[in-house]
Amino acid sequence: MIEISPETVAQLLYLVHTDPEELQEALGELRPPDIAEALKELPPEAAAKVMAALPFDLAVQVFDEPELTRHRCAIIQHIDPRRVGLLIEAMSSDQRADLFREVEEKDRIRLLATVSEPTRVNLRKLLKYPTSTAGGIMTTEFVSVPSDWTVHQALALISEVGGRKETVYAVYVVDPKSEALVHVVSLRELITAPREENVMDIGSRRPPLTVTPDTDREDAARLISKYNLLAIPVVDAYHHMLGIVTVDDVIDTLVEEQTEEVQRFGGMEALDAPYMEISFLGMIRKRAGWLCALFISEMLTATAMQRFEGEIERAAVLAMFIPLVMSSGGNSGSQATSLVIRALSLQEVRLRDWWRIAMREVPTGLVLGAILGLIGFVRIVLWQEMGIFDYGPHAFLLAVAVGLALVGIVAFGSFAGSMLPFMLKRIGFDPASASAPFVATLVDVTGLVIYFTVAFAVLHGTLL
């Protein structure tokens, strides 16, 4: 396992300025993704010199690494313009489109002038699609053959173009007249088939699985993962091949979606950039919006508390358990929410299953609430009996009130936490992006009302 250490980066930086030959030798031992990782750590000028020291083929591979996305624009400024044109021309089409997405307007025009007309057309085609769609992550390099070819012809074509195409492991068979996609064969099926057979006669007889350029990239990823594909074809309304989404893209998509899910779950906008690379102001912007929205909706707790001011004045001891009771509701709500969000995104449950979930969450919440209620009850009685704290003459009733309130609050938390993702999804929101923090607010406010209502019922005539 090779990992780029700060020492390797420092050594490269040193060699850039001293010994070009030794630099080449040091680079020769690294794989393209490792070189890309090192380039991210170098100042753009030094990174450009490293790129210049690489053999062209390797330079293209390094430049094609998706993790370099955010750095390519800066590095390009320091590379000889003629070499830049060649590099861009040789990149894979999806990474090239990403580069043009990142680059500034004025540089875009200059860069477009360095590439050939077919590449420009290709770029224009790819840049139409947002990166959240299959069209936005597809590559236009793939192998396709007419449906009247033999296995031998197809294999011969692959041996010839194989070095250039992003994936040769699936061959797309198109009708010679309509140019529509009619069949997909894997290289594995080709290589084990008799050479003189027609490509249409090998592989599965089912119509090929396809997506459109507007398909959500997550759905494309799910299909590739479910059907164990190495790539899925992207077709237009006439079933013409536009490109393919490969399994590499799926992995990148999964990792990115996971990051977004975790960040949204933490109650903020997705950063869309590595933590250390985002600016201070950018960070504030991504976090302040949600934090303010939550703060303003949490103000409802203050409004709720105002209604119970009298109770608190009469029995300050009640206030002591507010944080405990509130947080328990929040915790049970957060468990339920995370379970349901995940089950929804894995499609283990669908929208119409909401009542099946409710039927599970309410009893689960009641049992969990009873466990916590019992612990809370014992805690108060024990502290009172052991003389650790004096809750006053009605300590036992207070313990009953806290215990009962916990049952209600935890059960409500589980119920609300599990239902909110369904509601958000029903009205067209992404459940992952809002559920967790909103559940907390909802459960906090309701929890206070439950707590004081139960306390009033139990302690009326004694403490209250």
Place this chain on the structure above:
Amino acid sequence: MIEISPETVAQLLYLVHTDPEELQEALGELRPPDIAEALKELPPEAAAKVMAALPFDLAVQVFDEPELTRHRCAIIQHIDPRRVGLLIEAMSSDQRADLFREVEEKDRIRLLATVSEPTRVNLRKLLKYPTSTAGGIMTTEFVSVPSDWTVHQALALISEVGGRKETVYAVYVVDPKSEALVHVVSLRELITAPREENVMDIGSRRPPLTVTPDTDREDAARLISKYNLLAIPVVDAYHHMLGIVTVDDVIDTLVEEQTEEVQRFGGMEALDAPYMEISFLGMIRKRAGWLCALFISEMLTATAMQRFEGEIERAAVLAMFIPLVMSSGGNSGSQATSLVIRALSLQEVRLRDWWRIAMREVPTGLVLGAILGLIGFVRIVLWQEMGIFDYGPHAFLLAVAVGLALVGIVAFGSFAGSMLPFMLKRIGFDPASASAPFVATLVDVTGLVIYFTVAFAVLHGTLL
């Protein structure tokens, strides 16, 4: 896009009991993963009948689907024992090992008797490794050739065995004497190379990337993803090939890890099973432990509140903002935690970077706190001035106290939330599994102390 609808499942169930021929026809239109999905919904007896109606090759493919894992044992009970032996024999080795991991002790012995001696040896080898390791998810089907072979010989071997091996897209070259892995070539490199060349002379000259069977499966996944591999070889101490981990396994691993991360983030143990499949008691067990642990640590808030009982009795109005102030600290802590957990698991930051994070989070927290503090201040002054609620003669000072406390609490939340994952990782815990809920507790307790301390300083001599 084909999805299994309840109607399809109902139709299959009907055909199982009525028309075997039409059943075969209906199945012929489905892909193996779709049939597997339908089998999960059927009672085991009906699923077994569907399996019997499938052509053997297709039955093996369906049985190989990872999503059937939890159902295979039940289905097997209803299949003709001779066919069970053949099925198990024909499964891919990693899925076969999974089946034996799930099956009960008494069935295991019976099933072992149905397979051949080589398969038994293979099973014994694979079952040694836990499923969290590369050994636990590897398959033993791969293509290997001696290092003195030519490209032509290697391609001929692939065309011959290609139909049986899980992946033929990488060929592992071993030394004929020591049997150690010395080189890896992709099928793409083979097919584009001159036929008479030696396999050692094509492809990259770098030593092959490998993992050991004890490598964490997440690390194997990360390598495959980083280096865009279709599979990574698993070798022992003598560099002998034990098996390969394929890109399919990586996707499954990523999705599973993502589920665990979300569930742990929600403050519970990972379910390790789909939501609808876990028993009621299992669900309680997975959730109650964490909920109780959090409840007991949240009791510290009650202890903290007891110390401020006097203040609350003198100024009940202070209690009104407890939920608001606490939740803001929790929200900012949860943002910081989710960011850092994710950055750590993507290896964007390492343990030694903790101070760089702290240097970002403290100013970020102060700015965010100032924003919330200002909103809080304005809210109280406005409500007072507009006569919506009467906070008493010292409303302005109360607003100052709440505003200042928010700055401190939000800043502390960001700081504590970002540092806790580092601390947990440092002492050997998985940061994802505990950070989020513990941050909430830590920030709740500290938040109360900050709130009352600030309130005391600002309101001393007036309200307090």
